[in-house]
Amino acid sequence: MTSSEEALMWVEKYRPKNLDEIVDLSDIVQSLKAFMRNPKTMPHLLLAGIPGTGKTTVALCIAHELFGQNWKTFTLELNASDERGIDTVRDRIKDFSRYSRSGFGDVPFALVILDESDQMTGPAQTALRRIMETSSRTSRFILICNQSGKIIEPIQSRCAIFRFSKLDKKAMIAHLEHIAKKENVTLSPEAAERIVEYSEGDLRHAINALQTASVYRDGLVDEKTVLQVIGEASPKQVQMMINKALNGEFVDARKIMYELMGAYGFSGSEIVRQMQRELFKLSYISPEQKADLTSIIGEYDYRLTQGANSDIQLSALLAQFGKVGKAKGENR
């Protein structure tokens, strides 16, 4: 590997290459290692769990374990949310299984890793199931998703399912400390605690936060730096949009919404998700009001999936915030 290829984002640099390097997922790792000893027995896999808990890492480790240095030749990495449709997925899998038919050594198949597979629609999944069947002689699939419930039954029944739960706080802190040591970064215990708390069990997020914080004061990461990074890296526009909506400045709030959709290309449901996340950080709203607003967000999140125009649903949601904000103002 040349130096330019060496990973510079720590999430990649410190991503485990072998199953043995993975900490805190011992149950899953043990079962998977059994498959690795006799690859012919490996079924299709479905890895499910919240973001940043190691699903993609496990999939890539399996690829390494099976094919060693050559893993890229025998592995097709696809991301359902990037591919335009099931036809593209089908074509790429078809081409891939045609050229890497023979497998490698003892491994009689090639590997297809399909990330974010719960982003696929029902019909697309049905098509995927066909693809899995027709190419089962030459390929094994590792499907990765956040919610296994969004994967259709016939696919689930063809896979061995592994569930990834929220990472243990202590394990996360240990991992951050390990990285800090390797990178010559001084990480205070309070800072590590803060990062982990803020990341809500998402290790990718935690490592990104650590790396960003390390740039701030030449390798010294204390609680203050972490808070600064958290502030810098949080969605300002979304917060501003919520504030303006609650303040009854509907037109301005909507302008930010169009900016988020237009300039940044966020989808309606992504914006709703960020609103949900940011809402809880607002200190001037009481827990009861947060609960009320969350119910409203939930209703419109649902309507988004039913409606024809996401900007109309979001506008309507912002208008509801205005109403709640007004009631709040009058009570004061």
Place this chain on the structure above:
Amino acid sequence: MRTDALWVEKYRPEKISEVLGNEEAKATFVEWLQNKRHVKKAVLLYGPPGVGKTALVNAAANEFGYKVIEMNASDTRTEKAINKVAGPATFFVGLDRFSTASKGSLLFLDEVDGVAGREDRGGIGAIVKIVEESRIPVTMAANDTDLEKIRPLKKVSTLIRFQQVRLPLIITMLRRICAMEHIDAEYDALERIAENSKGDVRSAINDLQSLSEPNRVLTLQDTLALSSRNKDISMDETLRGFFSAKSFAEAATMLSRSNVDYDDFLLSVSDNLPRRYDNPEELAKAYDFVSRADVFRGRIGTEHWHLLRYFFNYMARAAAVSPESYRPFDFISPPIRIITLFWTKGKRTMLENICAKIGLQCHVSRVTAKNDFVLFIKAILEKKKSNSIVTWFKLENEEVEYLLKMNKF
């Protein structure tokens, strides 16, 4: 309005020379009918409505002694139906072929662009087949040749383009009709009728007939009502009627009469709603209805049009949240979304490309890259601009500049 025969029928051209304008198209058509039928078996006349496509076919048939067998969009165009009507006519040479006066039949398929995919399964295919097997001339007319679905027809037929009929020609014709019908009309009135028709002779004649009364001079004043009577109610008018409605019923009637595009209308209502309601409670209530209407728009999709009434119902309720608070206001148009998406396309593409590069290196989707990486990377670059991360991600200079300047979403 005069109740005797429709003037469009009464003054339908009987000779080719009486068909207004489009001289080149007429010449091409006659040339094809007389001499060039071995080159292409069919012709497709296309152009806006009311410019003389059907009139030319009928006039030519009349002049050269063909019997016209006609089908149009109101007939169901399944392959079976087409074969039933047109098939025999194309395969069997009529008996009147042997009389000297007639050259036989001519098949005329009007509005071929109205052949829909679903109900008229195989419709276009059947027409192509008929053209290929026909022993009699096949003429077709369409308003729009850009439609993908009639493309197969372009291959088997000579295309003849019709344009809007020029204003002076229409005015002259209107004056001729006035003379025949003994009507006094101001020149300005006829000019306005002609202008309003936008080159559509048929609608000009219809308008003249509907406006003129016996023993009365037709004045410019009489023609003022024309545009609203004649054409679809425009978006602005629909919006105005919608927002100023004094009741649910009025708004609902308004909606059912208008022909505006539902999606455009929905967006325009959404854009203008805050101008209509400045009270947050009313705005929230109205938006809730608009949101429900949008849900029904989603359910309608492209086929469940029976749900349209529920869409109207919610829209009308949005209009009638507080009729008493209506004050006239200027409309925002065109829709903000379209403008925003247009102006921000460059930025969006830039961000998408950056996210794709991140995704490639870090095994994540573009969406995850945007949510979980972009702001961190921006923060790192702000502290250390010449970071080796830039080379690792293979970011271009302009992409780095973009990240630095970008507002935090």
